Amino acid sequence: MEETKVTEQTESIKEAKISESMPLDELKPGQLRIIKRNGKVVSFEEEKIKVAIMKAFLAVEGGSAAGSSRIHEEVDQMAQEIIKVFERRMPSGGTIHIEEIQDQVELQLMRNEHHKVARTYVLYREAR
Numbered sequence: 001m002e003e004t005k006v007t008e009q010t011e012s013i014k015e016a017k018i019s020e021s022m023p024l025d026e027l028k029p030g031q032l033r034i035i036k037r038n039g040k041v042v043s044f045e046e047e048k049i050k051v052a053i054m055k056a057f058l059a060v061e062g063g064s065a066a067g068s069s070r071i072h073e074e075v076d077q078m079a080q081e082i083i084k085v086f087e088r089r090m091p092s093g094g095t096i097h098i099e100e101i102q103d104q105v106e107l108q109l110m111r112n113e114h115h116k117v118a119r120t121y122v123l124y125r126e127a128r
Contacts, residue, residue, distance in 0.1 A: 030093040032086060037098060044096070049079045052105060056121040057114075078108040
């Protein structure tokens with residue numbers, strides 16, 4: 001079973017274009033990597049999840065959301081939940097397609113009853 005998982009991860013990396021700007025230490029086993037829409041593989045950055053969620057809140061609640069400690073705390077909490085999902089799925093690291101992360105962002109927004117924000121996020125995704 002572990003061998004199959006490694007083979008699947010290896011195939012994902014082979015199919016994707018590895019970014020030449022990615023440091024070699026980020027390609028080592030145990031690291032989470034992201035396959036972008038253009039096929040490039042980049043290192044996982046937690047901050048990008050937080051930025052995406054915050055932008056959805058800003059679109060719904062306006063500029064006041066940026067200064068709200070409540071929203072910042074919720075964004076941090078949701079980002080941690082999303083990260084935990086992938087850490088459970090891939091405890092040894094691996095490669096995730098960007099759309100899998102976006103699906104988890106939508107789910108977390110809905111689970112936390114931010115339906116309007118989730119709808120805005122979905123519409124933003126559709127436009128891309």
